[in-house]
Structure formats: C-alpha cells, structure tokens
Amino acid sequence: xxxxxxxxxxxxxxxxxxxxxxxxxxxxxxxxxxxxxxxxxxxxxxxxxxxxxxxxxxxxxxxxxxxxxxxxxxxxxxxxxxxxxxxxxxxxxxxxxxxxxxxxxxxxxxxxxxxxxxxxxxxxxxxxxxxxxxxxxxxxxxxxxxxxxxxxxxxxxxxxxxxxxxxxxxxxxxxxxxxxxxxxxxxxxxxxxxxxxxxxxxxxxxxxxxxxxxxxxxxxxxxxxxxxxxxxxxxxxxxxxxxxxxxxxxxxxxxxxxxxxxxxxxxxxxxxxxxxxxxxxxxxxxxxxxxxxxxxxxxxxxxxxxxxxxxxxxxxxxxxxxxxxxxxxxxxxxxxxxxxxxxxxxxxxxxxxxxxxxxxx
Amino acid sequence: xxxxxxxxxxxxxxxxxxxxxxxxxxxxxxxxxxxxxxxxxxxxxxxxxxxxxxxxxxxxxxxxxxxxxxxxxxxxxxxxxxxxxxxxxxxxxxxxxxxxxxxxxxxxxxxxxxxxxxxxxxxxxxxxxxxxxxxxxxxxxxxxxxxxxxxxxxxxxxxxxxxxxxxxxxxxxxxxxxxxxxxxxxxxxxxxxxxxxxxxxxxxxxxxxxxxxxxxxxxxxxxxxxxxxxxxxxxxxxxxxxxxxxxxxxxxxxxxxxxxxxxxxxxxxxxxxxxxxxxxxxxxxxxxxxxxxxxxxxxxxxxxxxxxxxxxxxxxxxxxxxxxxxxxxxxxxxxxxxxxxxxxxxxxxxxxxxxxxxxxxxxx
Numbered sequence: 001x002x003x004x005x006x007x008x009x010x011x012x013x014x015x016x017x018x019x020x021x022x023x024x025x026x027x028x029x030x031x032x033x034x035x036x037x038x039x040x041x042x043x044x045x046x047x048x049x050x051x052x053x054x055x056x057x058x059x060x061x062x063x064x065x066x067x068x069x070x071x072x073x074x075x076x077x078x079x080x081x082x083x084x085x086x087x088x089x090x091x092x093x094x095x096x097x098x099x100x101x102x103x104x105x106x107x108x109x110x111x112x113x114x115x116x117x118x119x120x121x122x123x124x125x126x127x128x129x130x131x132x133x134x135x136x137x138x139x140x141x142x143x144x145x146x147x148x149x150x151x152x153x154x155x156x157x158x159x160x161x162x163x164x165x166x167x168x169x170x171x172x173x174x175x176x177x178x179x180x181x182x183x184x185x186x187x188x189x190x191x192x193x194x195x196x197x198x199x200x201x202x203x204x205x206x207x208x209x210x211x212x213x214x215x216x217x218x219x220x221x222x223x224x225x226x227x228x229x230x231x232x233x234x235x236x237x238x239x240x241x242x243x244x245x246x247x248x249x250x251x252x253x254x255x256x257x258x259x260x261x262x263x264x265x266x267x268x269x270x271x272x273x274x275x276x277x278x279x280x281x282x283x284x285x286x287x288x289x290x291x292x293x294x295x296x297x298x299x300x301x302x303x304x305x306x307x308x309x310x311x312x313x314x315x316x317x318x319x320x321x322x323x324x325x326x327x328x329x330x331x332x333x334x335x336x337x338x339x340x341x342x343x344x345x346x347x348x349x350x351x352x353x354x355x356x357x358x359x360x361x
Numbered sequence: 362x363x364x365x366x367x368x369x370x371x372x373x374x375x376x377x378x379x380x381x382x383x384x385x386x387x388x389x390x391x392x393x394x395x396x397x398x399x400x401x402x403x404x405x406x407x408x409x410x411x412x413x414x415x416x417x418x419x420x421x422x423x424x425x426x427x428x429x430x431x432x433x434x435x436x437x438x439x440x441x442x443x444x445x446x447x448x449x450x451x452x453x454x455x456x457x458x459x460x461x462x463x464x465x466x467x468x469x470x471x472x473x474x475x476x477x478x479x480x481x482x483x484x485x486x487x488x489x490x491x492x493x494x495x496x497x498x499x500x501x502x503x504x505x506x507x508x509x510x511x512x513x514x515x516x517x518x519x520x521x522x523x524x525x526x527x528x529x530x531x532x533x534x535x536x537x538x539x540x541x542x543x544x545x546x547x548x549x550x551x552x553x554x555x556x557x558x559x560x561x562x563x564x565x566x567x568x569x570x571x572x573x574x575x576x577x578x579x580x581x582x583x584x585x586x587x588x589x590x591x592x593x594x595x596x597x598x599x600x601x602x603x604x605x606x607x608x609x610x611x612x613x614x615x616x617x618x619x620x621x622x623x624x625x626x627x628x629x630x631x632x633x634x635x636x637x638x639x640x641x642x643x644x645x646x647x648x649x650x651x652x653x654x655x656x657x658x659x660x661x662x663x664x665x666x667x668x669x670x671x672x673x674x675x676x677x678x679x680x681x682x683x684x685x686x687x688x689x690x691x692x693x694x695x696x697x698x699x700x701x702x703x704x705x706x707x708x709x710x711x712x713x714x715x716x717x718x719x720x721x722x723x724x725x
Contacts (some may be wrong), residue, residue, distance in 0.1 A: 052622030058650040066449035074435070079618035083645040084591045088427040092405060109618060221629055222611050223585055229445045240623045248627035249584050249635065251613050258470060260413030261602045264718060266583065280444040354628055361459035 004152055004352040006345035012156035013338040014203060019147060019157055020331065021196040024164060027145050028189055031168040033302065035125065035140045038177035041121055045072040046096030049081040049113050050101035053155040054162060056252075057101055059199070060233025060330035063165040068327060069174030075233075078109035086116040096122040102159035103145075105133020116136040128163045129158050138172055143169065146325060154244040154352060156338055159237060162332050167192060195331055201321030202335050205305070210339035213300050213316040217271045220298070220348045224250040225337070226258050227275035228284060232328050234302075235273045238337030245341040245352050255284050263295060271298040275333050276310045279326030289313040302333050362724065365514055365609055365717040367710035373518035374703035377562040380509065380522055381696070384410060385530070385555040386505050388523070391599045395487060395503045401538035404485070406433045409528065410442040411463035412474050413600060414517040418463055418524045420693035420702075421595025425532035428692050429550065431541040436595075439471030447478040458484040459535075461528070465520035467495025484507040489527040491520055505531065512661060516606040516717055518703055521599060525695055543598075555697055560723040563686035566669075568701035575665060575681045576708040582636050582663075583610055586624055587702075589640035590617040590649060596640045596695045600702035607717045608710040617649050634663045640698055641668040641675050644691030653679035667698050 001290045046065050047060035052340045058075035065073035078100065089096045098117035100110040105128035115138060126139025129146045136142045141204075145161035171188050174180040193276045217223065223242065227235035236252030243250050253262060255274070272292050276285035285301075286309050292299050293313045300316035304323065318336035350356060407426050409419035419436035426434035437446045440458075452458045460479035464472045467490040477500055481671050488501035491508045498504040502547045507523040529553060537547035559602060579585070585604070589597035598614030607614050620637070629635060637657045641650035650666075655678045657664040667683040670677035676682045685694075715721060 017461065051618055055619060055622075066445075072449065072451055077616050077618050079646065079649050080590055080594075080616060083649070084424065084427075088433065091427065091431055091433050178469060183417045221631065228441055232441075244626050247626060249611075249627040249629060251623070251624075253613075254438050254441060256412055256438050257416065259604055260416075262611070262613070264609060265611040270611070284440050286445070348698055353626055357628070 002355065003125050004355045006342040006354070007155060007350060008151065008153040009241070009245060009342040012150055012153050013335055014042060015150065015157055016070060016160055016335070016346055017196040017199040017203070020199060021193055023147065023161065023191055024085060024193040027050065027164050028168040030144050031165065031172050034143045035169065035172060037176045039123060039141065040173045042095050043097035045074070045092070045096050046173070047074045047076060047081060047085060047089065047098045048101070048166065049076050049078045049110065051078045051109055052240065053099035053105055053159045054103070054107070054110070056160060056233045056240065057162040057166060058236035059236060060230045061163055061170065061344065063230045064167050064170040064327040065173070068159055068180060070177060070179035078107065078113045079201045081110055082113045082116055084132070086113065086120050089120050089122055097120040097125065097293060099125045099127055099166065100135070100139065101156055101162050103129040103162065104132035105135035105166045111135065111138050121256050125169070129161055154241055160331055164192065168247050168329070179200055192328060192331070194327060195324065196299045198320065198322035198324060199335065202332060205264040205321050206336040207339050208320040209316050209318055210336040211288065212345040214340045217298060218344050220271045223271040223273070224258060224262055225250060225273045225275065226255050226288065228255040228281035230326060231275040231277060231280065231281070231333065232331050235331045238273065238275070241341040242344070246345040246348055246350060247319050247354060248344065251291050259288060259291060268296045268297050273301070273302065274310065275302045276307070277320070277329040277333055278304055278307070279329070288309050291348035302336055309317055362539055362718070362720050365720045367707040369513065369717065370518060370603065370607055373512055373548060375513050375565065376512065376519060376698055377522050377700065378558040380519060382555055382558040384509060384523065385551060388461045388526050389530045389551045391505050392505060392527065392534050392623040395584035396506045398594065400456055401535050403454055404432060404459045404535060406451065406458045407441060407464065408446060408450060408458070408460045409434065409436045410439050410460065411604065412469055414521045415463035415469070415524055416600035417595045418521060418601065419468060420530060421525055421592045422528035422532065422599060423572060424592045425692040426535070427528050427542070428666055429532045429542060430535035430589070431456065431539060439475050443475045443478055446590060447475065450482065450484065452483050455483065456485045459487060460484045461487045461489055461531070462497060462501060462545060463489045463490045463524050463528070464497050465517055465524060467492035467497035473497060473500050474701055489524055516603050519520040522696065529554060546590055549574060553690070554696065557693065558687065560685065560687035560689055561700060564697060564700055567686050568683045569704055571681055571683060572701050572704040573708050575705055576712050578681070579636050579663060580709060580712045582632055584629065584632060584639065585612045585636040587609065587612060587614045587638045587640065588617050588620045588653065590646035591644065593640040593642060593698065594631060596698045600638070600699045601705040603703055604709065608713055608715055609719060610709065617646060617653050625656065625660060629655065634661050636663040636665070639664065639666045639691055640674070642667055642685065642691055642694035642698055643669050643691065644694065646680045651678070653677055667701070674675055705712055717721045
C-alpha cells in the first residue's frame with residue numbers, strides 16, 4: 001500500500017456539507033426505488049449489521065429506527081450477527097429486515113450475513129457505496145449510497161453516506177407502518193439536507209480547538225471517547241479514526257460503563273472526550289464530565305455551541321454550531337475527531353493505516 | 362478506603378468451584394420461587410440490564426436466553442436502558458417483556474431507575490441481586506436472591522458468578538416454562554452448572570503457573586485487549602475489567618471481528634507488540650477466534666488464548682495458553698473461561714506494586 005497522508009481526512013471531512021446537501025434526496029430516491037411500501041410493511045423489526053465504520057453506523061442510527069420509525073432495531077457486528085443473531089431472529093413472530101452495510105460492497109462477513117439472513121427468512125438489504133460490488137448481488141434489495149470518489153482514506157464520507165442511507169430507510173419504514181406521515185418524512189429529509197449549514201459552521205469552529213487538543217495530547221499513549229445512545233456510535237467511530245490514522249490506542253465506550261470500569265485505569269491524565277449533544281443522555285454526560293475532571297483526566301467535549309453545563313469542565317471544547325435533533329447528531333458530532341486524528345498523525349510523523357510501515361506477512 | 366490487597370482476587374476465584382457446587386441449587390430455588398406459576402409462559406422478550414460486572418454478566422448470559430429459553434434477549438447497560446431502551450421496548454401484554462435488573466449490592470442507582478422505568482412502561486420486572494431487602498428488591502416486582510457468604514471488599518468475582526448463575530438458571534427455567542426444554546432437561550441444566558465444579562478446579566490447577574508466567578512476560582504492558590464473541594464478549598469485558606480494577610492497566614474487552622477492523626491498526630511505538638487475549642471456547646465463534654489469534658501473531662502481537670484442553674489449533678497461535686479442563690457448553694462457558702484471568706490480574710497488580718481500585722493512593 002502506498003503511504004496514505006493524514007491530510008486526506010481533512011479533505012474528506014470538509015466535503016461533508018456538500019455531500020449532505022447534494023445526496024440526501026438522491027439517497028432517499030434510492031431507498032424508495034429499492035424498497036416498496038409492501039416490503040417495508042412486511043417487516044416488524046430491523047437488524048443492522050456491518051464491520052468497523054459500518055457497525056458504528058448501525059449503532060449510531062439504532063435510535064432513528066426506534067424513536068422515529070417505531071420499529072425495534074438491533075445493531076450487531078457482522079460476525080456476531082452471522083454466528084449468533086441470525087438464527088435467533090426467528091424467535092419472535094413476524095419478518096425481520098436485515099440491513100448489511102459495506103461501503104466497498106466486499107466485506108466478507110457482511111456477505112455471509114446477508115446469505116445467512118435469507119436462510120432464516122429475513123428480507124435483506126445491501127446498503128453499499130459501490131455499484132456492481134458483491135454486496136449488490138447478495139442482498140435481495142440494494143440501496144446505493146454512492147459518492148464521487150475522493151481516493152483512499154479512512155471512511156469518513158462513506159460513513160456519512162451509510163448514516164444517511166440508514167436514516168432514509170428508517171423514515172420510509174416508519175411511513176409504511178403509519179407511524180409517521182409523508183409530510184414528516186419530507187421535513188426530516190429537509191432537516192438532514194439542512195445540516196449542511198451546521199456542518200459548514202462546525203468545520204470552521206472546531207478545526208482550531210481540535211488541532212490544539214491534538215498538539216497538547218500527542219504524548220498520550222491511550223485515550224477514550226465516550227457517548228451514549230447514538231453518541232455511542234459516534235464515540236466508536238471517532239476513536240476508530242484515531243486508531244486507523246495515528247495508531248494510538250483509542251477506545252469508544254458507553255458513558256456509564258466508563259464510570260464503572262475504565263475510570264480506574266492509569267495514567268491519571270489519560271485523555272477523555274465526551275460526546276454530549278442535547279438529548280436523552282445529556283444529563284449523564286454533564287455528571288461524567290465533572291467526574292472525569294475530578295479524577296484528573298484531560299477532557300475535551302463535543303457539545304452544542306453555548307452548552308456551558310458540559311463545557312465548563314473541559315480543557316478543550318469542540319462546538320457544534322447549531323441545533324441538531326439527537327437522532328441526526330451522528331452526522332455532525334464526529335467532525336472534530338477527523339481534524340484531531342489527522343493532526344496527531346502529522347505530529348507523530350506517521351501515515352494512515354500504518355501505510356508507512358512494512359506490511360505484516 | 363483501606364488499601365485492598367490483590368490477594369483478595371485469588372481468594373475469591375479459588376472459592377468459585379465450591380460456590381458452584383454449594384450454591385447452584387439454592388440459586389435455582391430462588392429462581393423457581395420468584396415467579397408465580399405460569400407467569401413466565403408468555404414471556405417472549407427479555408432485557409438484561411446492569412452496570413460494570415452486572416452488564417458483563419448480561420452480555421455473557423444472552424445466548425442462554427436465546428438458545429435455552431427461545432426468547433429474544435437484549436443486554437443493555439443500566440443508563441442505556443434507562444435513557445433509550447426502556448421507551449422503545451415492545452410490550453404486548455403484562456408478561457410479554459421481562460426486564461431483569463442485576464446488581465450484587467442491590468443499590469446501583471441506574472439499575473433502580475431502570476427497573477422503575479421498566480415498571481412504568483408495563484414490563485414484568487425482576488431483580489437478580491445478592492441483597493434481600495435492598496432498593497432493587499423493593500423496586501422490582503419479582504426478586505431472585507443470589508446471596509453468598511461475604512468475603513469482604515474485592516473486585517466482584519464471587520458476586521459475578523452469583524449474578525451469572527442466577528441469569529443462566531433463569532434462562533433454563535424460562536425455557537422449561539415455555540416448554541422449550543422438558544422439566545428433566547431443565548434439572549439436567551441445573552446439575553450441569555453444579556458439576557462445573559470439577560472443570561473449574563482442574564482449570565485453576567492448570568492455569569495458575571501460566572498466569573504467573575504471563576505476568577512476568579507482560580508486566581511492561583500498560584495496554585491490552587481481551588477479545589471474544591457471543592457469551593465470550595461478556596467474558597472478555599469482565600476479564601478486562603478485573604485487570605483495570607485491580608492493576609489500573611488499561612485493558613479493554615472487544616468483539617472478535619471488531620478488533621480485526623479497528624484495534625489491529627493500533628501500533629504504539631513504545632508497545633508495538635501490544636498484548637491480545639483471545640477467549641475461544643468451543644462454539645459458534647470458535648472459527649473466528651482461531652483466525653483472529655493467527656492474525657494477532659502475524660501482526661507481531663503478544664497473544665494468549667483461553668481455549669478447551671486439546672484445542673491445538675488455538676494453541677498454535679499463542680505465546681501463552683490457558684486450558685479449560687473439560688467440556689462446557691458455550692452458553693455456560695462464561696462461568697469458567699474468566700477464572701484464570703483473576704489470577705493474572707492479581708499477580709499483575711502485585712508485580713506493579715499496586716493495590717486494587719487504586720486504594721493505595723489518595724482518593725480524589
């Protein structure tokens with residue numbers, strides 16, 4: 001693999017406002033042409049599966065299926081679904097919808113999951129960014145979330161494309177089940193496209209503090225990114241970008257679980273980043289931010305601009321410049337992590353995905 | 362808090378074989394007496410919720426509910442259930458959805474709140490706890506008391522075994538109520554847990570020296586990963602938590618496949634051979650554990666595996682091997698596969714000159 005420079009991440013994240021504005025309705029068109037109302041009416045619960053970023057996307061969008069579409073949703077990593085989840089889908093009455101995600105359309109475990117889901121009678125959807133890929137042959141229905149190619153990079157635009165595709169599927173599912181009406185679906189898509197402006201402002205607002213945090217924390221051998229609900233997906237994705245780019249051991253963890261387990265880990269000044277959008281778990285993020293600082297950790301927070309309740313405890317604040325509904329926060333709240341990961345990789349003199357090192361045999 | 366010596370982990374872990382033999386029947390009785398006759402027949406969805414060890418027990422027990430009881434099972438951490446899961450769980454009748462809150466102390470704040478929220482939503486609620494008369498038993502409609510002799514302050518090991526046993530026995534009896542397993546088969550499952558005493562004793566015997574050797578080899582590592590899938594994901598998280606709570610070393614539990622997509626790219630300059638422990642009991646994901654251990658070796662990691670005695674394929678890809686000495690069905694494997702890592706956590710803490718839960722340091 002040719003060495004992959006960290007600045008590709010900045011190029012990718014900087015395109016998010018444009019792709020959000022341009023692709024939201026197009027992806028929804030893809031969903032509508034792939035899945036009929038009868039298809040969607042026939043399913044009573046959803047399994048969303050994938051690996052790495054695709055699994056993080058599944059985690060991040062669970063809430064939109066449950067709170068807006070009104071359908072139970074189970075996010076699972078692909079091998080977990082393959083070996084455990086698929087067989088147990090049949091324990092409840094009614095058909096399951098299985099959505100497997102892969103930007104490349106080649107992920108082996110995802111392909112196996114689609115095949116296995118069909119064995120157990122689920123309706124399968126391949127959500128992929130690559131037309132003509134093996135995924136498009138493996139799913140009974142195919143939703144394309146394809147984008148103009150920006151070259152190799154840790155998945156950032158493809159991650160948002162997966163999130164957008166999942167959101168559109170959830171909205172159309174909710175509509176088919178009569179839990180939301182067409183006007184609401186249209187308004188939600190407009191809201192999603194409108195995030196373009198929030199993203200543009202956020203890109204400008206977070207670049208400097210994210211780079212400053214990277215400069216200050218480049219000595220840290222490990223770090224933790226924390227969130228709950230959709231922000232657990234955001235935390236997993238953000239940590240993964242740091243690992244993939246810089247090779248630093250960063251983990252994503254649930255807010256409450258960190259307070260029970262990892263809070264006891266050394267070093268005392270281990271950096272922690274809390275993803276704290278307004279929403280159901282904001283109260284816990286506030287308490288945790290206070291606790292994290294009391295424990296002597298270095299702390300950064302991703303919050304809505306003006307949220308001083310969380311920010312007051314932080315060494316670095318990454319402000320999201322506008323209101324975002326909690327279900328849609330995963331599209332925006334990971335933005336600072338890409339600047340952070342890119343900068344820290346530069347500072348360490350590394351290349352992405354260890355592409356500056358000899359490949360293991 | 363008084364400094365907590367790492368020896369307490371050994372004392373706790375060494376007591377587990379006897380605990381399995383002596384307490385399983387009582388735990389089973391606690392499960393059977395907790396519910397009204399026929400009450401469990403209509404249950405078709407179970408949520409297991411708790412924090413820390415209790416959440417790990419929930420993840421570890423999910424397969425038993427699905428395989429033995431034939432019900433959908435969702436493990437969720439306490440706050441996650443409180444803020445997200447509870448409002449969105451489907452409830453079709455007063456007994457269709459069972460929410461089980463787990464807390465050894467019976468006091469965990471988020472667990473109490475989760476049980477309250479579940480009751481408000483109309484679910485049938487049950488507490489699995491070591492404390493009768495606790496906030497948990499006062500909040501849940503049904504209580505399964507898995508009380509054990511108190512061995513004093515320690516990272517939860519005996520309490521984990523008790524919680525996990527309570528959950529696995531509930532799964533077996535739920536399966537019986539739903540006629541997925543016969544009365545005789547349910548009794549046989551109870552006996553199977555009881556009889557793990559022999560496997561546990563032999564596994565501890567086989568692993569103590571290796572745990573000490575592993576500490577000698579890995580005590581320089583301030584980061585490590587435990588990886589497993591299905592019930593072994595719970596085991597991986599629990600084993601990692603013991604290392605964190607005891608020694609303060611940053612150990613994390615991770616899903617097998619996810620490690621190969623994300624953390625495999627971590628390459629600390631000061632720790633290029635960052636340790637990886639693979640939990641690999643015979644079962645549904647054993648195939649993936651083998652390929653992962655092989656990948657770990659190829660990437661230059663230090664690799665240890667916990668696998669069944671004689672599983673040569675797993676052993677071929679490990680620097681250190683912890684053999685589980687006897688057959689354990691996958692759904693019950695979490696009762697056994699964490700055992701030796703308590704010794705590892707204890708020896709590591711001693712080697713680093715630390716005390717459990719940072720009790721050798723001023724409290725912040």
